[in-house]
Amino acid sequence: MALVELNHVTKRYGALTVLDDVSLSVQKGEIIAVIGRSGSGKSTMLRCINGLERIQGGDITVDGVRVNDPATNLRNLRQQVGIVFQSFNLFPHLSVAGNITLAPRVVKGKDPGMAREVALDVLRRVGLEDKIDAFPDELSGGQQQRVAIARSLAMDPQVMLFDEVTSALDPELTGEVIKVLEAMANKGMTMILVTHEIGFARRFGSRVVFMHQGRIWEEGAAAATLASPRTPELETFLNAVLH
Numbered sequence: 001m002a003l004v005e006l007n008h009v010t011k012r013y014g015a016l017t018v019l020d021d022v023s024l025s026v027q028k029g030e031i032i033a034v035i036g037r038s039g040s041g042k043s044t045m046l047r048c049i050n051g052l053e054r055i056q057g058g059d060i061t062v063d064g065v066r067v068n069d070p071a072t073n074l075r076n077l078r079q080q081v082g083i084v085f086q087s088f089n090l091f092p093h094l095s096v097a098g099n100i101t102l103a104p105r106v107v108k109g110k111d112p113g114m115a116r117e118v119a120l121d122v123l124r125r126v127g128l129e130d131k132i133d134a135f136p137d138e139l140s141g142g143q144q145q146r147v148a149i150a151r152s153l154a155m156d157p158q159v160m161l162f163d164e165v166t167s168a169l170d171p172e173l174t175g176e177v178i179k180v181l182e183a184m185a186n187k188g189m190t191m192i193l194v195t196h197e198i199g200f201a202r203r204f205g206s207r208v209v210f211m212h213q214g215r216i217w218e219e220g221a222a223a224a225t226l227a228s229p230r231t232p233e234l235e236t237f238l239n240a241v242l243h
């Protein structure tokens with residue numbers, strides 16, 4: 001069974017269809033790089049997978065749990081599905097430890113000592129254990145983003161969603177974040193990662209998925225598994241990004 005499954009998903013904002021019959025199956029350990037122009041629906045797809053947005057049609061399941069079922073406990077779901085945004089979204093008034101231990105304490109009921117152990121462990125994984133008592137404004141953008149990743153890892157998710165996580169960073173700081181992503185990939189983490197950069201998508205993704213006007217198409221996929229028909233608009237887009 002796929003770990004993450006989107007089945008004919010439709011998402012609309014009013015009259016605007018943002019996801020148009022999107023189907024995608026992600027197996028455990030796969031790294032899906034999603035590439036597409038601004039406004040094509042990439043962020044929306046991630047937000048739907050994590051249950052931050054309701055869908056109007058189709059089904060999304062994570063480890064067999066239907067995200068769009070009103071009976072599904074989204075809090076439990078979000079423990080399984082970590083999400084990291086372009087803007088790091090750390091709480092500025094909390095230290096690194098405070099940011100990372102908040103959810104393990106509140107959601108998982110871990111005592112402060114255990115939660116700090118978890119924080120140290122995940123900070124080690126992103127190379128920032130010495131910053132455990134720093135505050136976000138004492139960190140570089142790259143370090144803040146690594147803390148944001150560590151904060152997600154502290155919930156021990158099964159899949160991680162990354163939305164343009166290096167876009168807000170100066171070029172010299174993107175490398176340190178990418179190293180963290182690579183280390184997670186080497187440990188077998190399942191990831192869906194949105195990017196603008198085809199080079200990075202190809203290098204990093206075990207599969208590359210193109211998104212255009214709310215529809216997706218997968219590079220190299222057999223005709224039978226194409227997610228959307230290749231319309232003339234899609235061809236134009238693919239030509240633009242691939243050449």
Ligand SMILES: Nc1ncnc2c1ncn2[C@@H]1O[C@H](COP(=O)(O)OP(=O)(O)OP(=O)(O)O)[C@@H](O)[C@H]1O
Nearest residue numbers: 013016018036037038039040041042043044045164
């Ligand atoms: N909350 C919302 N209400 C109305 N429209 C929205 C909302 N969020 C996104 N949209 C619209 O949905 C479309 C897809 O947006 P989305 O953020 O998913 O695109 P994207 O591919 O991630 O773009 P970017 O690379 O710029 O982040 C856009 O036209 C956007 O304006």
